[in-house]
Amino acid sequence: MFSLISFVKRVNKGNNPPLVEKASNPLRFGVLGAARIAPDAIIKPARCHDDVEVIAVAARNKDRADEFAKKWDLPKSYGGATAYQDLLDDGDIDAVYIGLPNSLHFEWTMKALALGKHVLCEKPIADNEEETRKMFAFAEEKNLILLEAWQVRFHPAIQRVKAIVEEGSLGKMVSMTTHLGVWNSVFFVKDDIRFNYSLGGGGLMDMGPYPINCMRYLASCEPVIDSAEAICRSENIDRRIETHMTFGALPATIITDSAMEGWGPFQLIPQWIKMVLRVDCEEGAVEIRNYVLPHVWHSITVLPKNGKPRVEKAYKPLEGKGEEWWSAYRYQLEAFMDKVRGRKPQAWRSAEDSISSMHIIDTIYTKCGLALRPNSEFKL
Ligand SMILES: NC(=O)C1=CN([C@@H]2O[C@H](COP(=O)(O)OP(=O)(O)OC[C@H]3O[C@@H](n4cnc5c(N)ncnc54)[C@H](OP(=O)(O)O)[C@@H]3O)[C@@H](O)[C@H]2O)C=CC1
Numbered sequence: 001m002f003s004l005i006s007f008v009k010r011v012n013k014g015n016n017p018p019l020v021e022k023a024s025n026p027l028r029f030g031v032l033g034a035a036r037i038a039p040d041a042i043i044k045p046a047r048c049h050d051d052v053e054v055i056a057v058a059a060r061n062k063d064r065a066d067e068f069a070k071k072w073d074l075p076k077s078y079g080g081a082t083a084y085q086d087l088l089d090d091g092d093i094d095a096v097y098i099g100l101p102n103s104l105h106f107e108w109t110m111k112a113l114a115l116g117k118h119v120l121c122e123k124p125i126a127d128n129e130e131e132t133r134k135m136f137a138f139a140e141e142k143n144l145i146l147l148e149a150w151q152v153r154f155h156p157a158i159q160r161v162k163a164i165v166e167e168g169s170l171g172k173m174v175s176m177t178t179h180l181g182v183w184n185s186v187f188f189v190k191d192d193i194r195f196n197y198s199l200g201g202g203g204l205m206d207m208g209p210y211p212i213n214c215m216r217y218l219a220s221c222e223p224v225i226d227s228a229e230a231i232c233r234s235e236n237i238d239r240r241i242e243t244h245m246t247f248g249a250l251p252a253t254i255i256t257d258s259a260m261e262g263w264g265p266f267q268l269i270p271q272w273i274k275m276v277l278r279v280d281c282e283e284g285a286v287e288i289r290n291y292v293l294p295h296v297w298h299s300i301t302v303l304p305k306n307g308k309p310r311v312e313k314a315y316k317p318l319e320g321k322g323e324e325w326w327s328a329y330r331y332q333l334e335a336f337m338d339k340v341r342g343r344k345p346q347a348w349r350s351a352e353d354s355i356s357s358m359h360i361i362d363t364i365y366t367k368c369g370l371a372l373r374p375n376s377e378f379k380l
């Protein structure tokens with residue numbers, strides 16, 4: 001009962017964070033695209049960050065832009081065919097959040113960097129490794145912050161799993177496995193950008209960054225992809241991919257499935273969601289449930305071979321900044337701002353980190369015999 005009440009309180013506060021008083025010269029963000037993810041990823045986190053203000057949105061349709069601005073109390077909105085460029089040309093804007101389809105991440109990140117704006121760009125950061133390299137090289141040249149918004153890395157839950165594994169009582173890691181699956185009709189809309197090849201879609205593009213990067217983080221090294229096999233929903237668009245890889249001597253399996261089959265006769269009983277990552281060690285195992293959105297709810301189960309299982313939660317770091325109700329996106333914004341302001345963030349994702357992640361996605365597609373997501377035609 002107590003945990004249900006604290007769950008409701010935490011989620012409610014995370015969804016409706018308090019509006020804090022702003023510093024005298026906060027970083028002013030513009031949002032490219034009235035995307036579904038934008039409120040959670042940037043608007044709500046900014047409300048409770050004293051050094052950030054979201055001042056504008058741009059959408060291809062003016063009414064949509066105005067509606068979004070009204071709903072989220074943003075002073076400016078840009079709409080129409082030139083809206084994204086108009087927002088970038090706004091001299092009041094210091095940074096942009098990009099929640100556009102993957103195929104547009106390259107173009108709008110490059111344009112924003114060219115105009116001197118810092119960029120927080122959604123995962124996966126680009127269509128492929130080649131684009132990713134160019135984006136980070138350009139950010140470095142312009143001396144601007146570019147971060148791929150893979151928020152899980154910033155949340156204490158995955159950091160706690162790493163600490164448990166490294167603390168040593170479970171012995172050496174022997175394997176990692178995850179099956180990340182969702183029931184198609186609940187999570188995706190009709191004509192979802194995720195399943196459109198020309199928009200950089202694909203099940204692995206959408207879900208792959210989570211298990212690939214959690215495993216890279218836990219293993220502290222890069223994997224070799226041994227095999228990968230896809231079941232497609234349309235040409236070059238994977239529904240399910242099973243990948244076997246090795247991190248040094250450590251075998252790992254990742255299954256991503258964007259349309260899990262149901263159970264029982266005619267698969268009548270839907271399987272809603274599967275989001276467990278398990279690390280087996282010589283002396284036991286550790287499992288994290290819901291590593292994708294850990295701030296909503298998660299559980300970390302430690303299963304020692306010679307001892308009692310225990311369950312842990314990690315909504316707040318043991319040391320450093322954070323609140324129980326902070327979402328992973330809020331932790332991410334804190335780190336982004338630390339970087340922009342020249343402070344050392346609690347956690348960070350480097351250029352190499354994002355490049356490696358895209359390299360792995362490209363390699364898995366190639367192993368499956370599927371085409372890489374196409375390069376943007378945009379040239380700076
Ligand atoms: N980190 C996370 O937790 C999550 C990340 N994401 C990532 O965020 C991005 C957006 O996802 P999501 O919010 O679900 O997507 P939506 O479909 O809700 O939003 C995409 C936005 O892209 C704009 N857009 C521009 N060109 C096109 C086009 N040709 N077709 C469709 N949309 C277009 C639209 O903006 P306009 O308003 O101008 O019409 C739309 O608002 C993806 O990269 C996805 O991987 C998504 C969910 C969670």
Ligand SMILES: O=C1OC[C@@H](O)[C@H](O)[C@H]1O
Nearest residue numbers: 123182187194206207292
């Ligand atoms: O990034 C994401 O996280 C949650 C998923 O359900 C969603 O498809 C994806 O875009």
